Amino acid sequence: MDILTRIFGKITINPDQVLQFPEGLPGFETLRRFTLVDLEQTRPFVWLQSLEQDVALPLISPFMIQPDYSPDINDDAIAEMDLEREADLMVYAVVVIPPDVSRMTANLAAPVLINMKNNRGCQVIVEDDRYPIRQPIFTAVYAGPKEDSDHARGDP
Amino acid sequence: MLVVTRKINEAFLLGEDVKIVILDIDSERVKIGIEAPRSLKILRAELLREVGSLNQEANVADISVLSQLGAVTGQTELAAEALQAELEK
Numbered sequence: 001m002d003i004l005t006r007i008f009g010k011i012t013i014n015p016d017q018v019l020q021f022p023e024g025l026p027g028f029e030t031l032r033r034f035t036l037v038d039l040e041q042t043r044p045f046v047w048l049q050s051l052e053q054d055v056a057l058p059l060i061s062p063f064m065i066q067p068d069y070s071p072d073i074n075d076d077a078i079a080e081m082d083l084e085r086e087a088d089l090m091v092y093a094v095v096v097i098p099p100d101v102s103r104m105t106a107n108l109a110a111p112v113l114i115n116m117k118n119n120r121g122c123q124v125i126v127e128d129d130r131y132p133i134r135q136p137i138f139t140a141v142y143a144g145p146k147e148d149s150d151h152a153r154g155d156p
Numbered sequence: 157m158l159v160v161t162r163k164i165n166e167a168f169l170l171g172e173d174v175k176i177v178i179l180d181i182d183s184e185r186v187k188i189g190i191e192a193p194r195s196l197k198i199l200r201a202e203l204l205r206e207v208g209s210l211n212q213e214a215n216v217a218d219i220s221v222l223s224q225l226g227a228v229t230g231q232t233e234l235a236a237e238a239l240q241a242e243l244e245k
Contacts, residue, residue: 007216025208025211026204026205026207026208026211027207027208027209027210027211027212028208028211028212028215055215056215056216057211057214057215058214058216074194074195074197075194075195076195076197094210094211094214095214096210096213096214097214097216107207107210107214109203109207110207110210123207123211125199125203125204125207127198127199127200127203133203133206133207133210134210
């Protein structure tokens with residue numbers, strides 16, 4: 001199928017590229033079908049493009065921001081996705097890219113999970129102080145991980 | 157809405173699996189302990205709303221964001237080249 005998008009123009013989606021989000025996404029509860037758009041010129045970002053409305057959310061791997069990212073995911077969320085093997089799971093963080101791109105942030109508190117085996121996805125919310133909803137990421141994305149500033153401040 | 161009055165360390169039960177304990181109270185906030193099965197979703201109500209508005213913010217308004225990202229990458233490459241040149245001196 002072909003869809004017309006504001007960002008990417010016309011794109012062609014194969015049936016096996018259609019992702020089902022049975023519960024939609026917070027803020028977009030009515031949208032159920034998405035696809036991932038991976039453009040070379042916008043890597044490391046990929047785009048979660050809706051097939052029902054012209055909605056596209058930039059995503060990034062949270063492991064690029066926090067290499068030890070390991071949120072405690074509710075068992076039910078995993079069960080609803082019929083996830084059999086962790087190797088089938090893709091984890092992304094939604095990115096807000098404001099006009100001043102140096103202030104871009106990723107939402108580490110609400111990872112987007114996709115079971116690549118059955119193309120089912122969901123966005124879960126984790127309550128964990130280590131994972132803020134607005135984590136600045138520009139430095140990590142464009143200059144590699146930097147030292148933990150809290151740690152630096154703590155040292156005399 | 158059912159309204160229940162409780163003192164510190166008093167609790168109430170929701171169904172058979174969920175226990176809510178009032179741990180501490182001061183003038184502005186109350187600290188609540190929740191004992192519940194791991195499968196039960198517990199969220200601060202405003203967090204779901206915040207995630208929804210963040211998602212809407214993430215839904216970029218126009219294509220200029222792509223060229224900006226390109227520009228940033230370009231600058232980074234230029235900066236890396238400049239650094240490399242500096243190192244080779």
